[in-house]
Amino acid sequence: MKIHIAAHPLIGHKLTVLRDQNTKSPTFRQLTEEIVTLLAYEATRDIKTAPATVMTPVALFEGIELAEPRPVVVPILRAGLGMLEGMVRLIPTAEVGFLGMVRDHVTLQASTYANRLPENLEGRQCFILDPMLATGGTLIAAMEYLFERGATEVIAITILSAPEGIAAVEAAFAHKDHNITLVTGAVDAKLNEHGYIVPGLGDAGDRLYGVV
Numbered sequence: 001m002k003i004h005i006a007a008h009p010l011i012g013h014k015l016t017v018l019r020d021q022n023t024k025s026p027t028f029r030q031l032t033e034e035i036v037t038l039l040a041y042e043a044t045r046d047i048k049t050a051p052a053t054v055m056t057p058v059a060l061f062e063g064i065e066l067a068e069p070r071p072v073v074v075p076i077l078r079a080g081l082g083m084l085e086g087m088v089r090l091i092p093t094a095e096v097g098f099l100g101m102v103r104d105h106v107t108l109q110a111s112t113y114a115n116r117l118p119e120n121l122e123g124r125q126c127f128i129l130d131p132m133l134a135t136g137g138t139l140i141a142a143m144e145y146l147f148e149r150g151a152t153e154v155i156a157i158t159i160l161s162a163p164e165g166i167a168a169v170e171a172a173f174a175h176k177d178h179n180i181t182l183v184t185g186a187v188d189a190k191l192n193e194h195g196y197i198v199p200g201l202g203d204a205g206d207r208l209y210g211v212v
């Protein structure tokens with residue numbers, strides 16, 4: 001798995017405010033979108049393009065455009081929804097599919113409760129949006145599903161990641177020839193006994209949607 005950890009002062013600044021327990025939901029949502037747009041810039045570095053020619057007022061110009069089939073953006077419900085706006089701001093022509101996944105607070109196992117994805121993922125680049133890579137269970141399940149459906153490449157965008165989650169994703173795909181990239185705002189110290197990232201930012205879904 002290729003891993004890109006954003007080392008940009010703007011992301012560092014915004015992340016610090018996001019982590020602050022006194023930051024209220026409206027600001028939390030706004031910052032999440034802004035951070036995702038910055039991460040998306042990095043995550044789309046290898047997005048597939050095709051040649052495109054346009055006529056400027058002066059001459060022909062041979063440029064590029066996003067290739068078909070279009071990339072698919074897959075927010076993991078619920079918390080990944082808070083990242084969608086920041087992502088489609090950068091690639092408004094992307095197709096959007098949804099995966100609803102929840103993890104059991106005791107076993108920490110992920111299960112799928114909703115699935116609305118484009119019919120055909122053959123040959124497509126998929127961008128998974130999930131703010132917290134904690135144990136890795138949700139991300140692994142989502143990635144396996146997208147590859148089963150034919151995706152050729154999966155790029156996961158997370159706001160924060162735990163070393164344990166990164167190791168779990170690496171182990172899960174170690175013997176498979178999949179094209180996987182993780183783009184994350186920061187890698188924190190560890191997980192606590194409840195599966196929360198430390199120092200982290202708490203429960204991302206609750207903080208996005210005001211259930212605190």
Ligand code: URA
Nearest residue numbers: 132134196197203204
């Ligand atoms: N999910 C969250 O929302 N926060 C964590 O710290 C871990 C998983």
